[in-house]
Structure formats: structure tokens, C-alpha cells
Amino acid sequence: MARQEVGKVQEMLRTSPQEKGQQEAPPTDAGDILENDNGPVQQTEGCSDTELPLEGAQARLEELKESLYKREREITELLEAEQTPIPPIPVAQPPCAVLLRIVVEKAHDICNEVSEARLLVDHMFEENRVALAQAREKLDHMSQMTADDNNIKEEVNSAPEWLDSSDEYASNVLLLQETLRECEITQMALDCIRVGATPSLSDCDTTPELDEILGKGEGMKSVGQQLLLLQDQLKQVREENRKVVENYTSERTMRKKYYNMVEDMKGKIRVFCRIRPMSRTEAAQGGAIAVGRLDDYSVTVETSRGPREFQFDWVFGGESSQEDVFQDTNRLIQSAIDGFNVCIFAYGQTGSGKTFTMVGDRDQRSPGIMPRAFNAVFDILQENATKFDFKVSVYMLELYNDRLQDLFVSGAEAQSRRVEIKRNRKGLVFAQGAETKEASSAGELFAMFQQACANRHNAATKMNMESSRSHLIIGIMVESRNLTNGSVSFGKLSLVDLAGSERAAKTGAKDDQLKEANSINKSLSALGDVISALSSDLPHIPYRNSKLTQIMQDSLGGNAKTLMVVNVSPSDCNLDETLTSLIYATRVKTITNTAQRNLESKEIAQLKEVIIKLRSGQPVEDEEV
Structure with missing residues (x-):
């Protein structure tokens, strides 16, 4: 709030000369004579009463500044007493430097953990190297064509499919230059990903042309998109592998269970x-x-x-x-x-x-x-x-x-x-x-x-x-x-x-x-x-x-x-x-057993009881026989 009030007062001080210019009379020449109560006076520049500073506002501004400084000192002392570190002020960095560092570190970690990702990055590196060589070869060829102005038309007429006219020739040159820059940046990023190096870019060690290219993020955007796509594919593969393992384990357990049931029945x-x-x-x-x-x-x-x-x-x-x-x-x-x-x-x-x-x-x-x-x-x-x-x-x-x-x-x-x-x-x-x-x-x-x-x-x-x-x-x-x-x-x-x-x-x-x-x-x-x-x-x-x-x-x-x-x-x-x-x-x-139930009918059981009684000398009733 103190800073807001300081800002208001400063705004008042800046706008006061403008208001003064709107209220004063139209300007006169340097030699004009004005009259006042004391007699004729020659007007001079910068001596008007309306140009005097607003003394009250200036005093108020000084008072607010002092209050603000005092409040900041109190907050600093309070933070030091609580041992709370003061958040550092972020240093402005080129967007390309932040993008390169984050993308390269993330991609390098993925390559270390997943062998498939490592193979994919190597494949991207080789493809980009071939594309870079082709772009340089085409650009060198077109540069040789522009060396002799007298033979441009003849060269244009005999040019391959990608060179149809002199207008398209210039646009193709620019396109090849842009492609070459993108391939160089991509190659640098992929090389950093492979070896695990973290690139450091600053305003002092990057050319305006490179900053312009990297600021657009065209080359790194392609790499970043591929890495994001790679992460999504990796998640999908891991999820598919997890489901395959679960299904395999479930089927294996079920197969053994049914097999054991069949063997038990045998x-x-x-x-x-x-x-x-x-x-x-x-x-x-x-x-x-x-x-x-x-x-x-x-x-x-x-x-x-x-x-x-x-x-x-x-x-x-x-x-x-x-x-x-x-x-x-x-x-x-x-x-x-x-x-x-x-x-x-x-x-x-x-x-x-x-x-x-x-x-x-x-x-x-x-x-x-x-x-x-x-x-x-x-x-x-x-x-x-x-x-x-x-x-x-x-x-x-x-x-x-x-x-x-x-x-x-x-x-x-x-x-x-x-x-x-x-x-x-x-x-x-x-x-x-x-x-x-x-x-x-x-x-x-x-x-x-x-x-x-x-x-x-x-x-x-x-x-x-x-x-x-x-x-x-x-x-x-x-x-x-x-x-x-x-x-x-x-x-x-x-x-x-x-x-x-x-x-x-x-x-x-x-x-x-x-x-x-x-x-x-x-x-x-x-x-x-x-x-x-x-x-x-x-x-x-x-x-x-x-x-x-x-x-x-x-x-x-x-x-x-x-x-x-x-x-x-x-x-x-x-x-x-x-x-x-x-x-x-x-x-x-x-081993296979032949399990049989030991079961006897009512008649056989009664006959066995009769036999046991006869052997022991016990009397046997007629109903039992």
C-alpha cells in the first residue's frame, strides 16, 4: 500500500507541469512586455509561478519513502530472526537457454532409464545428421548457382523439381537456410542428450541470428514435441507391459488351478x-x-x-x-x-x-x-x-x-x-x-x-x-x-x-x-x-x-x-x-490312488451284526435274521 501511495504522488508530480501548460496563456515572443502592479516587466522563460514545485506533494513523497524504507527494514529483520531465506530475484534468461536445459536433462534421464528411448534418440541423431548433410549439400549447390548471374536463367531452366522459377529460387534458399539452422540446433541438442551435457546459453555467447532462431523455438520445438511423444509412448508401453504381466500371471494361476483340479479328480x-x-x-x-x-x-x-x-x-x-x-x-x-x-x-x-x-x-x-x-x-x-x-x-x-x-x-x-x-x-x-x-x-x-x-x-x-x-x-x-x-x-x-x-x-x-x-x-x-x-x-x-x-x-x-x-x-x-x-x-x-467309499447297505450291516453276536455267543432275535 505504501508503494501504491508513493506511485500516486509521483504521478501527481509528473502530471502537474502538463496541467500548468494547459492553464497558462498562449506563449508570447521573447521580447513581449507584460504589466503588473509594479509596472512593466519583461517575460522570461521558466519564471512563472505555475512552474514552482508542489511543495506539499514533494514533502508527502519524502514522508512516504521514509515510511516505506522503515517498513522494509522491519520485514528484513523479521525474516532474519525467523531464519527464513529471502527469495532470490530471478535473473532474466533467454527462453532458449531454459528450454534447452530442461529438455536435455529430461531426455537424458529417460535415455538412462529406458534402453528403447536411448535407441530412439540414436536413431533420431542419425536421421538428423543425414538431413543436415543433405541441407548443406543443397545450399552449397544453390550458392554455386548464384555465383554467375549470367547463367541463372539457364540454371533455373535446368534445375531439379524443387527449383521451378527464379522467385521460388529465392524462397527455397531461405527455406534451406532455415532448415539448416534447425538441423544444426537439433543436432546440438541430440548430441547433448546422448552424452549428458547440459548446454548453457547466455546473451554474451549467442549470436543475434541464433537467438532469433532459438527464440522462435522451431528447432527445439520439434525435439521437445518428439520427447513428449516419446514419454507418452513410454507410458503406454509400460501400461501395456503391466497389463500383459497381470494377464499372464492370472492365466498361469488359473491354468495351474484347473490342472490341479483335473489331477485331483483322477x-x-x-x-x-x-x-x-x-x-x-x-x-x-x-x-x-x-x-x-x-x-x-x-x-x-x-x-x-x-x-x-x-x-x-x-x-x-x-x-x-x-x-x-x-x-x-x-x-x-x-x-x-x-x-x-x-x-x-x-x-x-x-x-x-x-x-x-x-x-x-x-x-x-x-x-x-x-x-x-x-x-x-x-x-x-x-x-x-x-x-x-x-x-x-x-x-x-x-x-x-x-x-x-x-x-x-x-x-x-x-x-x-x-x-x-x-x-x-x-x-x-x-x-x-x-x-x-x-x-x-x-x-x-x-x-x-x-x-x-x-x-x-x-x-x-x-x-x-x-x-x-x-x-x-x-x-x-x-x-x-x-x-x-x-x-x-x-x-x-x-x-x-x-x-x-x-x-x-x-x-x-x-x-x-x-x-x-x-x-x-x-x-x-x-x-x-x-x-x-x-x-x-x-x-x-x-x-x-x-x-x-x-x-x-x-x-x-x-x-x-x-x-x-x-x-x-x-x-x-x-x-x-x-x-x-x-x-x-x-x-x-x-502317484495315482484309487479312492473308494467304504459303504455297506442296511442288509449287509445287519448281517454283520448278527455274525458278531453269534461269534460272541449272544442271542439273536428272529427279526434280526
Whole structure:
């Protein structure tokens, strides 16, 4: 406001002489005599009263200037106190300098990031170089034509298509000169873009002719437009690439999903892979991550020969929870209640997380598949209690040093009890001599499970604090009677937590632990032979080489719906064991089972009850026969 008032006062001072000229009398000659009260006076230049300065306005102007200076000092002191920098006054620069700097820097950054842009700029550079050479050649040719004025007409008559008449000759010369300037400027800009140099143009180092050309922005306008077009094309290409990748990933995932569904319908064993997180020991040893989850169905392993990829029915990463792993097993549990044989087992090296996957942690804050399956079984039974009559029985065994032991008993009784593996006519495997208990609720079944885990053999090794020294086998038999038609179905859910393969050098096993490790490795080796024979369609399957393969005979190549969870470590220090586990799991995925429902009609079920009563000496009613 102070500056505005100063401006008004100055305007008043400038306009006062003009007003004075309009109000005074017409001018007279230098010798004219004027009269006043004191007598005749000769008029002189510049001595009129109206030419005197406006003293009040002049004083007001000085006062306003002083106030303005004072106010500016106060603002400056305030800015310095707040440490706020005073904005610099922009220095006027030629428009061509600003345009060149911005365009060249932006284009150079794009060329560094995108190889396609770099190739395009090189192509533009070559094209402009050719156009520049052609323009110079034509201009030199036309200059030679103008050297001899006497031969202009003759040269015009014999000129090429681009030179039709003498008038067009002059315009073509100017056009060629303009084209030459544009090509030179474009060449300079493209050269700066390629090498990354930033041009600096100022009034002192540019000719008026060059300033005129660059001021118009004709040459740089062409380069700028091409660069803007290049940026738009780059955005479009990136967007198209993103859509292509998304579509490819979606189609790939969908294809694998449908393929797995077809294989499941054929009876193929389903295989899940779970990659546990890095352990503290592995991190302390400086181990690098060599195993990764490529997508929901793929695992990639970094080997010395390059990455290897494995395909499974589902892949769980280190961030997956216990609930995520159990989510896809509900359908199998329903199949066991419907009368099918179902087997879920975990496989992998020691310390890979098998027991955590199947059992969970010690405090059961993160329960595994087994305790979750107990709850799921009785939840399904409760939902169908009005339609079916159910009976649930269970046995729990461990295979320790190639000997089956009943986990429902302990001490000397467990050592003296003999448990043998038998098969019925339908190929169903059962443990003869093992105690079978009935369970009426999930809590009761879980209490039996805790008792079995307490009797299981565990030990600490260098690989983990609680290493399973035996194979845990849990069999849950579900007998359901349809209250509508009286049919009876028998289903069995086998839950197996295999002990891990190990190397004595890594685990530090000695004495009894070394004996246990040898027995574990022997049984797992026999399991590997069975898997290889089944995947190769050999006529003979060596089930009888180990009790482990005998008890899993109806799960591998039998009549069960089977799910295998292969557990692996992500660390490169366990790379050999990880590859072995993944190769075995890949072979298991090719095995085909023939799952059949164990269903009997009402009449057959009644006859079996009669036979059981007759064998036990119980009386039989006529209605039952």
C-alpha cells in the first residue's frame, strides 16, 4: 500500500507541469512586455509561478519513502530472526537457454532409464545428421548457382523439381537456410542428450541470428514435441507391459488351478509345499535365502547351476499362518466322514517345521493340522447329528527304531505289547494289538492326543530344540449310520508326522541319537523307494521293506485320498536337503490312488451284526435274521 501511495504522488508530480501548460496563456515572443502592479516587466522563460514545485506533494513523497524504507527494514529483520531465506530475484534468461536445459536433462534421464528411448534418440541423431548433410549439400549447390548471374536463367531452366522459377529460387534458399539452422540446433541438442551435457546459453555467447532462431523455438520445438511423444509412448508401453504381466500371471494361476483340479479328480495325490521362515541360527550363521515362493503354485530354488522351479498344488510362504495351511484340508476331513480313507502327512528334513505344521507349538497357541482336524471332525458330526448316527474311535502309534509302539500305554506295558500291521480284504491297513479308544468330543480326543505326545520320543539336536525321534501315526475311524436308509459307511483319517531325515555331522547325533537317526533315515529311504516305484509305474512296489511303508500302504498307491505337506528350509546351508525333499514331493505328486467309499447297505450291516453276536455267543432275535 505504501508503494501504491508513493506511485500516486509521483504521478501527481509528473502530471502537474502538463496541467500548468494547459492553464497558462498562449506563449508570447521573447521580447513581449507584460504589466503588473509594479509596472512593466519583461517575460522570461521558466519564471512563472505555475512552474514552482508542489511543495506539499514533494514533502508527502519524502514522508512516504521514509515510511516505506522503515517498513522494509522491519520485514528484513523479521525474516532474519525467523531464519527464513529471502527469495532470490530471478535473473532474466533467454527462453532458449531454459528450454534447452530442461529438455536435455529430461531426455537424458529417460535415455538412462529406458534402453528403447536411448535407441530412439540414436536413431533420431542419425536421421538428423543425414538431413543436415543433405541441407548443406543443397545450399552449397544453390550458392554455386548464384555465383554467375549470367547463367541463372539457364540454371533455373535446368534445375531439379524443387527449383521451378527464379522467385521460388529465392524462397527455397531461405527455406534451406532455415532448415539448416534447425538441423544444426537439433543436432546440438541430440548430441547433448546422448552424452549428458547440459548446454548453457547466455546473451554474451549467442549470436543475434541464433537467438532469433532459438527464440522462435522451431528447432527445439520439434525435439521437445518428439520427447513428449516419446514419454507418452513410454507410458503406454509400460501400461501395456503391466497389463500383459497381470494377464499372464492370472492365466498361469488359473491354468495351474484347473490342472490341479483335473489331477485331483483322477486320484492324484495332492502335495502342498510350506517354506518356513529363517531361523535365528541360520541368520546368525549368515545364511542367505535360496528358496522362494514364485506364486501360489510354484517354488523357485537358487542352485549353483541356476534357478530351479517346482510345481505343487499349493505353496505357503514364511508369512502363512497355521489356519492358512489347514484351510484346504477341510474337504478331506469331510471325505473321511463320508466313508473314504484319507491320509495327511508331513515330509522334510529335520528342523524344517514338520511337527509344527502337524502338531503345533508346545503351548498350542498355534495348533497344527492334527488338533484342528479333531475340532473339524466333531464340528461336522454335530452339524449332521439329526441325519446320521456316528461313532468315533482312535489309535495313536509311533514307529521308533523300526518298532511300532502304542502311545496310549507307557513304560513296561508299551515294551511288552506287540503291535502288527494288517490289511483287510478291501486293502484297509489297521494296527492289530494297538489299543483303540472311543471319543465323544473334540476335547476328549485332544486329551488322548496330549497323552500320546507325552509318550513320544523327542530329543534336542543342533538343528532344533525338540527333534522328533520317531514317526507319529494317528488313525481316526469314523463309522456313520444313515438314519434314513440304514446304510453304514466307514472312513479313516490318518494323520502322520514323519521324523526328518538328518545328517549326523549337522545334528551332532551320538550314541542313542545316532541309532535313532539311522533308523529314521532307513525308513525314509524305504519310503523314497516306494515313491520312486509308484511314480515310475513299476510292477513291484517295495512296501514290505519297512514298517513305515507298510502302514502307509493304503495311503500311497492305495485307496485313500492323500495330502502330503513337504516342509523346507529357505536357507542356502540346507540346499541339498531342500532339493531332495522337493524332488521326492514332485514324484509323490505323480502317484495315482484309487479312492473308494467304504459303504455297506442296511442288509449287509445287519448281517454283520448278527455274525458278531453269534461269534460272541449272544442271542439273536428272529427279526434280526
